[in-house]
Amino acid sequence: MPAAVKLRTDYSAGALRRLATETKDAKQSRRLLSLAAVLDGMSREDAARIGGMDRQTLRDWVHRFNEQGLDGLTNSWNGGAKGRLSAEQKVELAKIVEDGPDRAVDGVVRWRRVDLQRVIKERFDVDYCDRYVGTLLQELGFSHISARPRHPMQDARIVEAYKKNFPRTLKAHLADLPKGKPIEIWWQDEARIGQKNGIVRQWARRGTRPRQPADKRYESAYLFGAICPARGAGAALVLPYADTWAMQQHLDEISRHVKRGAHAVLLLDRAGWHTTDKLKVPRNISPIFLPSRSPELNPVENVWQFMRQNWLSNRVFDTYNDIIDAACQAWRKLIAQPDTITSIGMRQWAHIGQSK
Structure with a gap:
């Protein structure tokens, strides 16, 4: 049997125990307690048992303590193998x-x-x-996610210029309003809800391919929706068609949901039933049109995605009335979550200076 290694004596047993209570490294603490027991005259076997190790391991830690002091009682980590890519x-x-x-x-x-x-x-x-x-x-910060569609004719410079210049656009549209008039930013869009419904991703066991019902019929309705992210509010109608008449009904509905005494700026795309001069825009609404081929600027597109993924997809609607009921229920669930509307809808570039 090899002779016991003599332990350095510049630390007393009491000092080692005190250091064991102060360190945040549990392994170092156990090793300090074993060494303190050695200094107290305890057998090496019993001292090793205090630190949860055998005698040979205790001998190794004594060597490291003698050579490096307290730092020798911590686990050294070299960071692993060097990456093969610089x-x-x-x-x-x-x-x-x-x-x-x-x-x-x-x-x-x-x-x-x-x-x-x-x-x-x-x-x-x-x-x-x-x-x-x-x-x-x-x-490197990547994840495997679904891409969003982008119109092949979209000009990214126009989109960025629109966002950059929006405060001036807003000011120009509101120039005739009284000073101090409260301003609300609203967004509007339409979604088709129907029997030819979507199927979204779901959690399932590896190696399985879950199945969901998919209807091939074509009955559908249109959900006209608008949100005010700053208030977490919204206004919607489920209508049979997307046309000028339907848009007029939705404008009137939005007008009723604008806070009393406030004026709404309504951002919407350039669909024909949005831009027609046959619309009678309520006095408390000023429409501002988004650039063409830029649906990603409109957060209501994200609202539709949220509603489909959580409440509308993976379903079969037997009748037209079932479609109406599902769309209404989904919108009511959304309205009951104002924080969700705010989280999805806020766009910093559009919500600067909402008061005139």
Whole structure:
């Protein structure tokens, strides 16, 4: 048996116990208590048992304590193996993912892990398995999500200019209002709710393919909806058609929901029944039209998505009245959640300076 290693004596047993109570490292605390027991004359076997270790392990910690002091009683961590991609290469990979594939060069219209596995090998000469590519993408801040549609003729510069210049646009539309008039920002849109309904994602066990009912009939109605995110309020009608008459009914409904004494700015797209001069716009509403081909500017689009995912999809409507009832119930559930309306609907660029 090897001889016991002599323990340094610049710390007393009491000092080691005091340090054991002060440290936030539980493992270091147990090792300090074992060493304190050694200084008190306890056998090495019993002292090792106090720290939950064997005699050889205690001997190793004595060596480290003698050489490094208190720091020697903590677990050292070297940070693991060095990554095979440098920081610069990871930045380049992130840009490749964000830019998306070139169909003519890469042969695909979206990146899969196996495609990026090939790109990493060709570009950086690093061979990863496709599963680790997914881990690497998460590390770089990416997740596998559904893309939103974008009109192919959309001009991103027009969209950004619209947001940037909105305060001036708002001021111009409200120039004739009395000073100090409270202003509300409202958003309006329509959604078709019908028997040819959507199916959305759901949680299910791996390896299974859950099934949901899907109707192939075409009966439908239109949900005209408008929200005021600042108030968490809304106004809606379920109507059989999307036309000028229906839009007039919705304008009148919105007018009734504007706070008394306030004036509503109504942002909406350029559908024909929105822009026609046959509409009689209520006096407490000023419509402002969004740029063409820019549905992402309108948060009501996100409201429709929220309602479909939570209350309207994965269902079959037997009759037209069932469609009406489902749309009304979904809207009432939304109105009962004003914080949700605010969370979905607030757009910082549009809600600057709501008071004239």
